[in-house]
Amino acid sequence: MRAVLQRVTRASVRIEDEAVGEIGRGLVVLLGVARDDTREDAAYLVEKTLGLRVFDDEEGRMNLSVAEAGGALLVVSQFTLYGDVRRGRRPSWIDAAPPEVAEPLYEAFVAEARRIVARVETGSFRRMMEVELVNDGPVTILLDSRKLF
Numbered sequence: 001m002r003a004v005l006q007r008v009t010r011a012s013v014r015i016e017d018e019a020v021g022e023i024g025r026g027l028v029v030l031l032g033v034a035r036d037d038t039r040e041d042a043a044y045l046v047e048k049t050l051g052l053r054v055f056d057d058e059e060g061r062m063n064l065s066v067a068e069a070g071g072a073l074l075v076v077s078q079f080t081l082y083g084d085v086r087r088g089r090r091p092s093w094i095d096a097a098p099p100e101v102a103e104p105l106y107e108a109f110v111a112e113a114r115r116i117v118a119r120v121e122t123g124s125f126r127r128m129m130e131v132e133l134v135n136d137g138p139v140t141i142l143l144d145s146r147k148l149f
Helices: 039-051 099-116
Strands: 002-015 018-023 027-031 062-064 072-077 120-122 131-144
Touching: 002 072, 018 039, 018 072, 018 120, 027 039, 027 099, 027 131, 039 099, 099 120, 120 131
Parallel strands: 027 072, 072 120
Antiparallel strands: 002 018, 002 027, 002 131
C-alpha cells in the first residue's frame, strides 16, 4: 500500500462540481492499494500516517502529529500510485489492486483513521474527482508499506 501525504492549509475534493470532502489544516492522503496488500498493510500505513510529526509546535519545529495539531485528513483513493512506467510511455496498472480488493482496504484505512483523528473526509471510490489543495511548506511525504525503513 502506498500513500502520498501532503500537509495542507486547506483541501477539497469535488465530483461533478459538488464538494464531497473538505478540510482546513491537515493532511491530504492519496492512497493506493496493491493487488497483494492486506489489512496489515492498511494498519501499518494508518499508524505511520497518524504518527508522523510533520506539524510545527510552538517553537516552529516539526514536532506534532496531525491529531496533536488538531488537524484533519482528506483521504482520496489513488490507484495510479501503482502505475509502472519502466517500459514504454503508457503506464501499466498490473500492480494495482482490482476494485473488489482495493475498496475494503481503503475503507479499513479510513475507519481506523476515524478512530484516532476527529475529522476524516474522503473522496469517492472509483469516481473521477477534482482534488484541490494548498500544500503547506511544502511538505510532501511518500509512504510504502512494503518498503519498511
